[in-house]
Amino acid sequence: AAPAEALADERPAAAISTLRAAELTGATILARDIADNISNVTRFIALASYDAPPTGDDKTSFCFGFTEVDRPGLLVGALHELARDTINMVKLESRPSRAVLGNYIFLVDIEGHRSDPRIADVLRRIEAQTGLFKVFGSYPRWRLPP
Incomplete structure (x- = not known):
């Protein structure tokens, strides 16, 4: 949701995001299914200034x-x-x-x-x-x- 949240500050911007993120933030969806390959998989990451604690996996x-x-x-x-x-x-x-x-x-x-x-x-x-x-x-x- 973070890319979509960046749109909330009213500056001209766009984000590639999940549908759920757009729903949560009220972002306008400009285009859907933008992948140029049907088997394309988009992964989203969350960044932090610290490591997540070890989980064993x-x-x-x-x-x-x-x-x-x-x-x-x-x-x-x-x-x-x-x-x-x-x-x-x-x-x-x-x-x-x-x-x-x-x-x-x-x-x-x-x-x-x-x-x-x-x-x-x-x-x-x-x-x-x-x-x-x-x-x-x-x-x-x-x-x-x-």
């Missing part, structure tokens, strides 16, 4: 990039830290860094909460191998309802 999201010259095995070396501690990586996505042509930032989701000493340790080891490193946070893992 959590994910941690982080990103990293390299400042050194690209070489074979650079990415594998960082990701090996996850395998070494049997931590499951559930997402790996690369995005151009925009700093240098051919340089990428990697977005990663792993199972576990960063307050777990094992997760905290592997994050420290990955950070030590990378020039850019940022943990976005830990949060309960969303699962499809049965």
